[in-house]
Amino acid sequence: MLDKIGIAKRIAQEVKDGMYINLGIGIPTLVANYIPAKINVVLQSENGLLGIGPFPKENEVDPDLINAGKQTITMMPGSALFSSAESFGMIRSGKVDLTILGAMEVSEEGDIANWKVPGKMVKGMGGAMDLVASAKHIIVAMQHCSKEGASKLLKKCTLPITGLRCVKRIVSDMAVIDVVPGVGFKLLERAPGISIEQIKNATEGKLLIESEVPEMKIA
Amino acid sequence: MIDKRVKDADEAVRDIPDNAILMLGGFGLCGIPENCIGALLKKGVKGLTCISNNAGVDDFGIGLLLKTRQVKKMISSYVGENAEFERQLLSAELEVELIPQGTLAERVRAGGAGIPAFFTPAGVGTEVAEGKETRSFDGKVYLMESWLRSDFSLVKAWKGDTSGNLIFRGTARNFNPMMATAGTITIAEVEELVPVGQLNPNEIHTPGIFVHRIFQGKNYEKRIEQKTITK
Numbered sequence: 001m002l003d004k005i006g007i008a009k010r011i012a013q014e015v016k017d018g019m020y021i022n023l024g025i026g027i028p029t030l031v032a033n034y035i036p037a038k039i040n041v042v043l044q045s046e047n048g049l050l051g052i053g054p055f056p057k058e059n060e061v062d063p064d065l066i067n068a069g070k071q072t073i074t075m076m077p078g079s080a081l082f083s084s085a086e087s088f089g090m091i092r093s094g095k096v097d098l099t100i101l102g103a104m105e106v107s108e109e110g111d112i113a114n115w116k117v118p119g120k121m122v123k124g125m126g127g128a129m130d131l132v133a134s135a136k137h138i139i140v141a142m143q144h145c146s147k148e149g150a151s152k153l154l155k156k157c158t159l160p161i162t163g164l165r166c167v168k169r170i171v172s173d174m175a176v177i178d179v180v181p182g183v184g185f186k187l188l189e190r191a192p193g194i195s196i197e198q199i200k201n202a203t204e205g206k207l208l209i210e211s212e213v214p215e216m217k218i219a
Numbered sequence: 220m221i222d223k224r225v226k227d228a229d230e231a232v233r234d235i236p237d238n239a240i241l242m243l244g245g246f247g248l249c250g251i252p253e254n255c256i257g258a259l260l261k262k263g264v265k266g267l268t269c270i271s272n273n274a275g276v277d278d279f280g281i282g283l284l285l286k287t288r289q290v291k292k293m294i295s296s297y298v299g300e301n302a303e304f305e306r307q308l309l310s311a312e313l314e315v316e317l318i319p320q321g322t323l324a325e326r327v328r329a330g331g332a333g334i335p336a337f338f339t340p341a342g343v344g345t346e347v348a349e350g351k352e353t354r355s356f357d358g359k360v361y362l363m364e365s366w367l368r369s370d371f372s373l374v375k376a377w378k379g380d381t382s383g384n385l386i387f388r389g390t391a392r393n394f395n396p397m398m399a400t401a402g403t404i405t406i407a408e409v410e411e412l413v414p415v416g417q418l419n420p421n422e423i424h425t426p427g428i429f430v431h432r433i434f435q436g437k438n439y440e441k442r443i444e445q446k447t448i449t450k
Contacts, residue, residue, distance in 0.1 A: 066443075083395075084246065084272070084393045088324050123297055124295060124296050130322065133340035134340055160345065
């Protein structure tokens with residue numbers, strides 16, 4: 001099984017030169033740490049920044065400069081600042097090439113649930129619904145199963161939906177999986193030490209296994 | 220030029236009545252109208268509807284107005300950082316409407332742009348879509364959302380001039396420019412208020428036509444919610 005760092009490292013391999021990318025809170029934020037230096041990308045923060053840099057040094061902390069997780073940040077050379085309306089304009093119009101976010105459940109149709117658990121305090125969807133409704137390419141970082149062992153890759157989501165038919169790829173602690181509309185979950189890679197049988201047992205939705213399924217290569 | 224200066228936050232909010240619909244700029248605690256919130260606390264107006272992306276924290280920002288039970292309803296996208304908020308919500312003392320962040324930003328922008336409604340893909344197929352009109356454009360389904368406007372918009376800028384032109388700084392811009400445009404009365408508090416002619420017209424983010432009252436705020440705390448540093 002991959003830990004959070006392992007998932008982040010595997011997702012970093014999906015990042016291509018020249019991409020504008022929005023990273024969600026949690027594991028997705030960690031992805032930035034593992035993008036190779038030779039690959040040039042621009043990270044978007046939906047409150048209104050293109051060009052998120054590393055966290056500041058103690059003497060550089062600026063309360064007027066935070067990311068969507070409300071963490072203090074810096075700006076890369078060539079950054080641009082704008083309003084939240086313009087920010088979601090670039091999201092909805094498909095200018096952001098890749099969105100990476102977490103999920104509680106994904107269905108075999110690519111539906112995603114990640115904002116609300118009935119009976120628990122509802123904090124709100126933030127920008128998640130806007131992002132999943134519009135992104136050209138969505139990669140989900142998630143645990144394959146709940147702590148109790150129940151699959152989170154389902155035929156249908158049981159939790160309130162964030163967006164329909166939008167997830168393209170899943171990187172879980174067990175596997176890399178593509179969502180193929182009308183077909184189901186297509187198994188692409190196994191996490192180190194995980195068997196196809198284990199992934200089958202952990203996946204409630206329809207799992208398509210076409211041929212040899214290689215093990216992920218994670219440095 | 221028209222002089223829109225008022226003395227301070229107390230004078231700026233003097234006529235905000237009970238049950239007013241307010242917009243408050245800011246994302247988290249970044250770029251919030253600290254002085255106006257303080258003046259509302261002092262004034263003690265009640266039954267406020269607050270349109271703001273977040274609801275502050277327990278002892279700062281809109282959280283202060285929640286503590287004194289001055290807020291009747293919050294219209295926000297994310298409200299997770301506030302224990303008193305949670306308590307009031309669960310005990311039904313507080314009404315909350317949650318809106319996707321981009322939809323909130325665009326509804327406010329629409330309010331300030333004279334656009335009563337628009338179609339967005341955000342929320343299609345979710346509970347956000349319940350009871351709303353959908354329509355298909357070029358094969359994709361969109362949801363109709365309507366504009367938001369306020370009785371009073373309270374915004375925070377970095378610099379402003381006496382005629383109400385505003386410049387924001389960093390990500391403290393966030394919702395402030397749209398909210399400035401969507402207020403029946405827009406009140407701007409700024410860190411530095413300068414005479415007309417001192418700001419470069421090329422660099423104005425919010426033209427003064429949208430701002431009705433302006434003052435230089437004081438004692439900005441600019442509290443940080445999540446201080447993260449590189450060692």
